[in-house]
Amino acid sequence: MGFLDVEDLKIHFPIKGGILNRTVGHIKAVDGVSFSVEQGKTYGLVGESGSGKTTTGRAIIGLNDITSGRILFEGTDITSKKSKTKDVKKDIQMIFQDPYSSLNPRKRVLDVIAEPLRNFEKLSKQEEKKRVQELLELVGLSPESILKYPHEFSGGQRQRIGVARAIALKPKLIIADEPVSALDVSVQAQVLNFMQDIQKELNLTYLFISHDLGIVKHMCDEIAIMYKGRYVEQGTKEDIFNRPQHIYTKRLIAAIPDINPRNRAEQFKFRKEVQREYEHSYDDYFDKEGLAYGLHPVSETHLVALPGKG
Numbered sequence: 001m002g003f004l005d006v007e008d009l010k011i012h013f014p015i016k017g018g019i020l021n022r023t024v025g026h027i028k029a030v031d032g033v034s035f036s037v038e039q040g041k042t043y044g045l046v047g048e049s050g051s052g053k054t055t056t057g058r059a060i061i062g063l064n065d066i067t068s069g070r071i072l073f074e075g076t077d078i079t080s081k082k083s084k085t086k087d088v089k090k091d092i093q094m095i096f097q098d099p100y101s102s103l104n105p106r107k108r109v110l111d112v113i114a115e116p117l118r119n120f121e122k123l124s125k126q127e128e129k130k131r132v133q134e135l136l137e138l139v140g141l142s143p144e145s146i147l148k149y150p151h152e153f154s155g156g157q158r159q160r161i162g163v164a165r166a167i168a169l170k171p172k173l174i175i176a177d178e179p180v181s182a183l184d185v186s187v188q189a190q191v192l193n194f195m196q197d198i199q200k201e202l203n204l205t206y207l208f209i210s211h212d213l214g215i216v217k218h219m220c221d222e223i224a225i226m227y228k229g230r231y232v233e234q235g236t237k238e239d240i241f242n243r244p245q246h247i248y249t250k251r252l253i254a255a256i257p258d259i260n261p262r263n264r265a266e267q268f269k270f271r272k273e274v275q276r277e278y279e280h281s282y283d284d285y286f287d288k289e290g291l292a293y294g295l296h297p298v299s300e301t302h303l304v305a306l307p308g309k310g
Contacts, residue, residue: 001036001072001075002036002037002038002039003036003037003038003039003073003074003172003173003205004036004037004043004060004071004072004073004173004205004207005035005036005037005070005071005072006033006034006035006036006056006060006069006070006071006072007034007069007070007071007072008032008033008034008068008069008070009030009032009033009034009056009059009066009068009069009070009071010028010030010031010032010033010066010067010068010069011028011029011030011052011055011056011059011064011065011066011067011229012026012027012028012029012031012067013026013027013029014026014027015027028228028229029052029055029229030052030055030056030059030229031052031228031229031230031291032069032229032230033052033056033069033224033226033229033230033231034069035222035224035231035234037173037205037207037222038205038221039172039203039205040199040203040204040205041205041206041221041222042199042205042206042207042208042219042220042221042222043206043207043208043220043221043222043223043224044208044209044210044216044219044220044222044223044224045057045207045208045209045210045224045226046210046211046212046213046216046223046224046225046226046252047211047225047226047227048211048227049211050228051226051227051228051229052226052228052229052230053209053210053226054177054178054209056209056226057094057175057177057207057209058177059071060073060078060092060175060207061092061093061094061175062078062089062092066079073088073091073092073173074091074172076088078092089120090120090169090170090171091169091171091172091173092171092172092173092174092175093116093166093167093169093171093173093174093175094166094174094175094176094177095159095162095163095166095174095175095176095177095179096162096177096179097177097178097179097181097182098182100150100151100155100158100182102162103150103158103161103162103165104150105149105150105151106149107149107150108146108147108148108149109132109136109145109146109147109148109149109150109161110128110129110132110146110147112150112161112165113132113135113136113146113161113164113165113168114128114131114132114168115165116165116168116169117131117132117168117169120169121169129146131168132146132164132168133146135164135167135168136161136164138164138167138198138201139160139161139163139164139194139198140160140194141157141160141161141164154187155182155183155184155187156183156187156190156191159179159180159183159191160191160194162179163194163195163198167198167202167204170202171204172204172205173204173205173206173207174204174205174206174207175206175207175209176195176206176207176208176209177209178209178210178211179191179195179208180192180215181210181211181212188215192215192218192219195219196219206219208220213252213253213255213256214256214257217237217241217256220237221236221237222234222235222236222237222301223235223236223237223240225240225246225248225249225252227248227292228290228291228292229291230291230292230305231292231295231303231305232246232248232249232285232292232304232305233245233246233248233249233302233303233304233305234295234302234303234304235299235301235302235303236301236302239299239301239302240253241253243298243302245298245302245304245306246285246292246304246305247274247277247278247281247282247285248285248292250274250277250278251274251278253270253274254267254270254271254274254275281307284307285305285307292305293305293306293307
């Protein structure tokens, strides 16, 4: 059993129709996902828009109801209503995609970062101010910034404020949903490296959600590739990038730009091979509804939805 265990998670949203607005079908946003995350590690969920990765993350933090399955955090089933205690809510926090829209523009930085502290801890005004200033220093911002508003900061600085808010309660697990996708490429590396530094310092566990395999390669220890609510491949970083098996995974890897001119010939060859495989065998990898087959082991750490196998 891991630090975080997700077991056969399904999240289906009803489709309403007809005069009586009855349920006529379901959107299977997540359709039977299972994985484990070790404490102190970073687990990556990768996929295009609509793959179900964000829905999975939001379910773990309690923002989405689940249809079936279980989510175990430190051995406790947090999908049970009885388990939704304050301790669980403190221990799992989220970093959102857009560092501007996720921060209330009408509140000063002091109030933005102090909000979770006010919900869970009873601190005096002086203690609260001191804690917020310490958090700002921890994320590399000036303690004097507490009286500024979010619009007075750059995108990278706003995301650091978002991280400070997320770690204010000293959580154990952080769900990072596309945390750098709204930032310039030049700023992304700074924020990612900073997140890794914070992780080591505070022994944080990350569930890192992204559509960008290049970023995930930099951040994650284990990676799962999602497509239409299901996994198509799951394994260590080395499994996914050195031994990709599924055509969808290969296409995502082939799309990663390589600025090193020495690698261009090899990358071009790989892309051509992937394109040929895609054209000749794509339908073999999915059922009649275009969904991935069940996962099968190809090694102790590597699982793949193999062609033609249920």
